[in-house]
Amino acid sequence: MKLTEKVKNVNAHVQQIKVFGASDSVDAARKGYEYMAGQLSGTKTKIRVIEEFDIPAANHQIAVRLYRPEGLETRNSAAIIYVHGGWFMSGGLETHDAIARKLADATKAVTILVDYRLAPEYPFPAGIEDILVVTGWLLEHAQRLHIDGNQVGIVGDSAGAALALAVAMKMKEQLKFQVLIYPATDNKLNTVSWMKYADGPILSKASGIEAWSMYLSDDSNNIDPRAVPILNDVFEDISPVLVLLAEHDPLHDEGKLLAEKIANAGAIVEVVDYAEMIHGFMHMGAAFKEVEDATARIALFIGNCLDL
Template identity: 50%
Template sequence: MQLTPKITQILNHLERIQPFNPQDSLDGARKYLETMSLQLSGKKESVAMIEELEIQRESHQIPVRIYRPNGKDIQNSSAIIYIHGGWFIAGGYETHDAVVRKLANKTGSVVIFVDYRLAPEHPFPAGLNDSLDSIKWVMENAESLGIDPDKIGIIGDSAGAALATAVSTQIGKHLKFQVLIYPAADNQLNSKSWETYENGPVLNKQGGIEAWDWYLPKEEKDNALAIPVLIKDFKETPPTLIILAEHDPLLDDGKQLSENMKNAGVTLTTSLYKDMVHGFMHMGEILEEVQSAIGEMAVFAHRNLNSVEEKV
């Protein structure tokens, strides 16, 4: 494993992160992601407006944060639903704030960040249901939100990419595109890349096993909506961009998902970011590849939203 000096610098920094007073391994994992994002994401871009709302369900509320980009009329805007990563057990508004701000400004779309329920308190399918309910709510309330219901896409990273993949098999005909960033596509953790990167960087196999056990009840162990590599029916899936990182234990699982989609006839683009590690989108303080990936996603979004008049 040949790592660049910048990646080595980042990994050395990550080794020194000590989450403050973790109560247990779950609390430690959550605080670690928060700390990594805070320290490595870099300066946050300003956006025109941020709104926080709660979608009322029968038994709970789904918090969503709406980012409106700079320099755009808020009426009849395109929109991107963002489903965040964190092994299904961590992550939220602040861990992904810097990335989502960049996406909003670069795409010129309203970005709606879904703060779905996390395992183990809320195992599968809670997060998936929240993601589906949020998109349906956006579509139903598009006019009052200033959104064009015919110009909506979805982006997910890691665990969020797994959720996005499942979402798009259910209601993908209403979506113009999806982007999957280093997707957590399989719960077996037995690929060649998992063997190579069992102890990292960033992710480790023991943490992955624990996270999947928390997320997935035993009776759901073979549910394709939880495990994307098991999905057979992609007929609803919109044009898809999959972004992979070279030094990522999830690399081979992402490649397998890509192959399955390609074989199913999905309009697909797969992009491998050489030298990158899992979670590199949170490392914009040091890595210029973050902005490159944001740019690639924006080009893909514009192409599929038919926003030919907008320039990236």
């Protein structure tokens, strides 16, 4: 493993983040993630309109944050449903605010960041159910939101990419694109990249085992392809897929394997593998120029899918 000095410095900074006042290990992980994202994101992109509101589900409310770029106040636009990462148990509106802003600005699409329920309090399939509720609500209220209901897609990073794929598999051609950023796809954690990067940078195998256990909760979920994306074999009628990978990421190989399965099934898939990058680099705009390149590639892919 040969990391650049910049990557070494970023990883060292992340490891040195101190969390105070955490009630338990899950609370510490959640607070630590917020600190990391806040410190490394860099200057946030200005967005014309940002709104927060709740979407009703069966027995609870789902908080969302909507980003509407300049010039989209009156005309119908494309929309992105963004599913944040965080090992199924952390992350939210604040950790992914900078990423959502960048995507909204680059794509000129209304972007909806979803604060779905997290494990261990709400294990599988709670998060997927929340994203499905938000997606259905968005399509139903598209006209009122000045959104073109025929130009909606989904983006997710890390664990959020696992949820995004499950939703895309369910919605099929109702979604026009999907972007999976360094996706978590397999609970076995037995690929070469996991062996190579078991102790990081950023992620560790121990934390991965704990996270998957909290998320799956029951052994019967270990064989459910909605929960474990790599178990999917049939990708019929799904929207085109863009997969972004990072070279020094323990999730690298499982993301690559998923992309190969999608391609072998005859679906449209594009893969971009970022040399020298680490897991979570999309949070690290203050350090890596690759963040801007990845954002531009995502915008180009979405534009091509929508023929804009």
